[in-house]
Amino acid sequence: MKTASVVVAVVLALALQTTLTRTLVAGTAAVDLVLVAVVYIALTTGPGAGMLAGSLAGLVQDALSSGVLGIGGLAKCIVGFVAGGIGQQFIVTAALPRLVMFLGATIVHATIFMGLYVLLGVRTFASPWQAVMGQAIGNSIVGMVAFTVVEALPGMIERRRLSRRTKH
Numbered sequence: 001m002k003t004a005s006v007v008v009a010v011v012l013a014l015a016l017q018t019t020l021t022r023t024l025v026a027g028t029a030a031v032d033l034v035l036v037a038v039v040y041i042a043l044t045t046g047p048g049a050g051m052l053a054g055s056l057a058g059l060v061q062d063a064l065s066s067g068v069l070g071i072g073g074l075a076k077c078i079v080g081f082v083a084g085g086i087g088q089q090f091i092v093t094a095a096l097p098r099l100v101m102f103l104g105a106t107i108v109h110a111t112i113f114m115g116l117y118v119l120l121g122v123r124t125f126a127s128p129w130q131a132v133m134g135q136a137i138g139n140s141i142v143g144m145v146a147f148t149v150v151e152a153l154p155g156m157i158e159r160r161r162l163s164r165r166t167k168h
Contacts, residue, residue: 002045002049006041006045006049006052006053007056009037009040009041009053010034010037010038010041010053010056010057010060012037013033013034013036013037013057014034014057014060014061014064016033017032017033017034017061018064020033030134030135030138031135031138031139031142032106032109032135032139033142034057034058034061034076035076035079035105035106035109035139036102036139036142036143036146037053037057038050038053038054038057038058038076038079038080038083038105039079039080039083039101039102039105039139039143040143040146040147040150041053041080042054042079042080042081042083042084042087043083043084043087043092043098043101044087045084046084046085046087046088047080047081047082047083047084047085047087047088048084049080049084050079050080050081050083050084050087051077051080051081051084052080053076053080054073054075054076054077054078054079054080054081055073055074055076055077055080056073057073057076058072058073058074058075058076058077059072059073061073061076067117067122068116068117068120068122071113071116071117072113074112074116075109075112075113075116076109078108078112079105079108079109079112082105082108083101083105086101087101095144098143098144098147099140099143099144101143102136102139102140102143102144103136103137103139103140105139106132106135106136106139106140107132107133107136110128110132110135110136114128
């Protein structure tokens with residue numbers, strides 16, 4: 001069941017990312033929904049699942065883009081593993097630690113991703129840190145909303161089911 005939910009989360013994030021990026025932002029992503037999904041999976045299931053989700057999501061995202069196949073997969077794999085490890089070692093259930101995790105994960109991902117491109121001599125980036133910080137803030141907001149919705153959903157469904165029973 002856990003594997004199926006991880007695959008569904010990754011596929012949903014990839015579908016939303018590709019759809020929303022084309023329609024809303026004209027090709028540039030202010031929010032990386034796939035990275036948000038990887039960090040969420042890592043924090044809720046641990047480093048192994050975070051690493052596998054990051055690898056899968058990153059490779060698929062690389063295949064759908066025009067970049068070097070594997071760089072995004074490696075970056076998301078490392079971020080998923082580290083986020084899952086931190087999530088297991090420390091209490092990351094409050095809002096502030098989660099916010100810090102999403103901010104940090106985005107910065108680490110961007111550093112690995114851009115660093116590998118520069119090291120391979122494929123591409124250069126002219127002072128990207130303002131865009132990275134904007135993406136980190138966007139990812140943090142989306143991640144916090146995702147955690148809130150997913151945690152509140154079972155209670156809302158249960159309350160709705162109980163209210164239907166009392167009405168009949």
